[in-house]
Amino acid sequence: MPEASTPSQTVGPFFSIGLSWPDGPFAVPEGTPGALWLRGRVLDGAGDPVPDALVETWQADPDGRFDHPDDPRGGAERADGFRGFGRSATDADGRFAILLLKPGALPGPDGGRQAPHVDVSVFARGLLRRLVTRLYFPEEEAANAADPVLALLDDAARATLVATRTDDGYRFDIRLQGDGETAFLDV
């Protein structure tokens, strides 16, 4: 008889005492060749910064692999210390920053391919459950046009998931509610 899942509760305003790691923002060690800063702001329904959010990222490596037993393809061993997971609390201006490598494309359902993407989780006071979204890359126009998840969104929603290029990486703002509301995903 399947058991029901434990319910979610908000992370609350004081999570930084428990969930801060010195190496949290480093999905890849500093100085790794090709490392990119993913920066953005989390904003609420009034357009104000959310200074107490937690942003986490999870993604494939640049070869599109996961160092995980449920990726049956193997070949994910790397020498550069890539972890695939980043965690960053927002500051007083709602800003987060995670250092990562650009992921490779992945196989998708129906024999297609998924465009390179990063799965993003957002937790905060005032969020009773995690919010999930994805970040896509602006230079991957052809791959994005064929991506099975982006295909399910209208143009305005799709645009909220494509990052913009910056000098040292990418910019990806997360608008929780209202104007320009980020498209969130139920995984």
Place this chain on the structure above:
Amino acid sequence: MPTNVGGGPSTSARELALTGYRRDDPADQPPQLFPDYVATRLRAPTRAPLTIPHGLTEVTGPLLGAGRVGPLDHDLTSQHAGEPLGQRIVVHGRVIDGDGRPVPNTLVEVWQANAAGRYAHDGDRHPAPLDPNFTGVGRCLTDGEGGYRFVTVKPGAYPWQNHDNAWRPAHIHLSLFGRAFAQRLITQLYFPGDPLFDQDPILNAIPDPKARARLISSFDPNETVPDWALAFRFDVVLRGRDATPLVD
């Protein structure tokens, strides 16, 4: 510049025979907008999330913990020169999935207020005393059976500004990774017999009373340590797998 494609040109998700995770019953989870919990009014998205099938990113996840957990990280009473004030308790349980299978070697992170109901966080302005012998942070890895065990003191209830005379019931925050991105869970555990449940919108946001009850730990007389600590049991159920692999 297009990137290299991993996995070979013909490796589809169907050929990979990935298994996704079961969706939760909505009655078992809180909604995002729950106006009685005031902070949700400006933070809950207006649009329902788009349901997407599980692919490689969702069925994998960070398997962290090795090298990240020290031998005393599970014991929140032994991190300072002296012991903290308050009722010493053991909090223990198993992390399993929806099919009852243990989730071994997974990282559990916890944080809580002290026995007076004060967090060791600059943002907590509640005028209850800080305890120099208590930070309120712990972590452990579940064992081969999914078991975990923390030693701490029972946190106090604390007032917050949500509504007039609002108090959070005593609670411990838990964060779990599980095996997959789809299983990630942050929740709170509560203590049996707390008189504050009825006025708490965070707990009451969960629609089904049976689901709410899953967040209340049980007093566990078998795990009490005579002359030393009371014990409470709290099992965590993460999402179970779908019965069949993902196919077209």
